[in-house]
Amino acid sequence: MSEPTEPLVEAPADAVAGEVVLRLTDVVKTFPGVRALDGVQLEVRAGEVHCLLGQNGAGKSTLIKVLAGVHKPDSGQVEWRGEPVSFANPQAAMRAGIATIYQELDLVEDLSVAENAFLGHEPKVAGFVRRGHMARRTRAILGRLGHAEIPPGRMVRALPAAGKQVVSMARALSHEARLIIMDEPSAVLAHDEVGNLFRIIRELTAQGIAVIYISHRMEEIREIGDRVTVLKDGRTTAANLPARDTPTKALVSRMTGRTIEYVFPDRPAVERATEELLVVDGLTREGEFQDVSLTVRPGEIVGIAGLVGSGRSELMETIYGARRPDAGTVRMNGRALRPGSVDAAVKAGMGMAPEERKSQALLLGEPIYRNVTLATFSRYARLGFTDIGKEKAEARRIADSLELRPREVLRAVRTLSGGNQQKVVVGRWLLGDTKLLLLDEPTRGVDVGARAELYQVIRDLATQGVGVLLVSSEVPEVLGLADRVLVMREGRMVREAPAGELDEDTVLDLVMAGSLMEGAPA
């Protein structure tokens, strides 16, 4: 059983023989403030490994949840084995034969392997679990997966990560799943365990089971995948590409490239101060990024290009003091900042718009003005008493200058669209004396019109002398907005150049090169 069943994988992608088991047509799913899925097409055949590619926020997770019965699509059609379906809940999807293995395996650690495999549908007689029967069936399933050595009675807690993954798959098979969705299954595995995972996947597909495989690692997709569908901004930008033969650049540009022409503000030809505002020297956090040095001058926009997992967000948070570095220094205006102290960074004039707007930046139930003044309300206060009138006036001024819609500063932030929420976060740092603004994916989940406005806001800030350090996985955004570009890959800076000297292809090559060689941690 250790011999991989190669033939199916060897077949060219076009010749995937199986019938179409799953077909999604124009699936749309919206949440307050964001269109998570905006017309997704997907076709999966029996016995194939269908890879799903896309950046964070492209809609992969939402798509999985639609298939798993967690979310209901607003419009569009989901066809499962030839019939339109709408799953009322995850149990219904399970019963229909769609099993999902989430990245954080949803196993109960203190139950046995067999109990986990049959959780929720244990074989029963008059309310009593048929433990012997359950153990036998579990053993049979584990045998099918090529892991007969795992004892069904073993506690899941005692298994290594790879073993837990096998148990998740055993659970899928216990439901007679016809389609198994795997969300970044290799992320929790060591390198040599990935080969074993692939062997299991081949066993499954040989039995006619379809697999939707999600991963950021290009070489895995090359090895295990049959066809690839690429998502961007909730849309299918490419469907059913052959996994083996499609050039990496083509795939990545579908993931990150522009689907719409954005309007970038002109770079004004102003002289910049020669004094460095921010100097980062040899900053290191083990496992995240190594020996990063960079500078930002007043009035300059510096863009960092890099994929998810390149360490860019971690780097931003470390510069901001939200994470403590293992080595290296951060200096503002020549003064070294206390490591791991947001307070020190803010006092020195830094502000940050973090990657996850809702969970890291906003008090969603609080009014706009309180979110705008979150970092500055103490400055308006007298003897500890807040000056609400002044706060509202300042927030209104920011709302006007950023064209916040609506401009009613008493509204809860929850009711704003993604773009306007982002304006609130950026606007927070326009109050007070922010000298350096750190922007982590400032336009994620922001619609086209608001994007152009945000770009203008960022450029205006720079014109006023604020230094900006920008992270984006959208290469055109970095190239279009920044004065100087740094390319980050696997936790290291690999290139630095003025934006005018780089083009999209060059940056994409640099960004991707690493993941082709050894796979960036996702």
Add this chain to the structure above:
Amino acid sequence: MSEDAPTSTATSERSAGLPAQSPPVDPAVTHATAGKTAAPRLSWWSGDGGEGAKRNLGLIGVLVALVVIGIATRPDLYSDSSWVWGNFLTILKLASVVGVVTVGMTFVIIGGGIDLSVGAIIAIAGVWSTTVATQNFGAGGMIFTALVVGLSVGLINGLLISYGKLVPFIATLAMLVAARGLAAEISNKQTQVSDNDFINGIAANSLLGIPLLVYILAAVVIGGWVLLNRTTFGRRTVAVGGNPEAARLAGINVKRHTVLLYALSGLCCGIAAIMLTSQATSAQAAMANLYELDAIAAAIIGGTLLSGGRGTIVGSLLGVLIFSTITNLFAINGLSTEAQNMVKGGIIVAAVLIQQVQFGSLGKFLRRNRATTA
């Protein structure tokens, strides 16, 4: 604050702050969520916004209903106007000690925590302030001791939670056990009688016909309201409880603030310890038993979100008053405390259920509104 109603959301207006070459904006896209809602108004008294004020009106409705039940069941008593006034003061007096504790508890819960040790802190502060040695220092020494002991124990709670990274539930549960143990140790399991006339007089005396205990409650409630709604401390409390990560990334010292919240709760317990000692003219290790449950229940009935980030002092006060009115209602009808506890339990469940229904329908309404305007 009458200028609170910006009316124009037109996209064509450009403000002076931005240069004129800003890119064109597609109004259909960016205007989608503007909706057609009017600007919510913020009156000077509703620091927490309209939502909390509406909920508090509901609680007042419940209070009125309880009084109506009282009138219906005992019309004989309610026909006597002097009895009605006296009974009103009785209810307030009943609410005073738990009310003070609930104010502190409200801050802790809004800040994202919980304090199970309040009853135990009252016990240790009460016992410590009535030892023979402390009583020798007179009323000032006793009050000082109670306040400092309460504050210190709260401080320990906060330090364990902030810097020891203990879960609030565990840390304060441990304190509940330990503080009562220490109180029993100090008092040698005896009831310590207070010989101090000033202390004993707090509960016995009135000013302008209103018991002094009610003044203390009023002072703590007003102080708490101002602290929550008008100071940076209150703003930080809401931020820390509502989204600790966002608060931290905005430069707020979340750990230090958490310590201060538990210290505040401890201080409130110190005040409550003096009030309770005065009422009983004594203190013992078993005093203020299960006050944590009353305080948490009152805060939750008052609309404080157990996960933090939302709550009002007025709501918590109304929660306490509802409880003491129920107790009073059962007392004047001569019913057992057992039946009373069952009703209280039911009211806690009902209050939370009603809040969930309100929030569910609010969310649905917003989604529908968005769907029609998008």
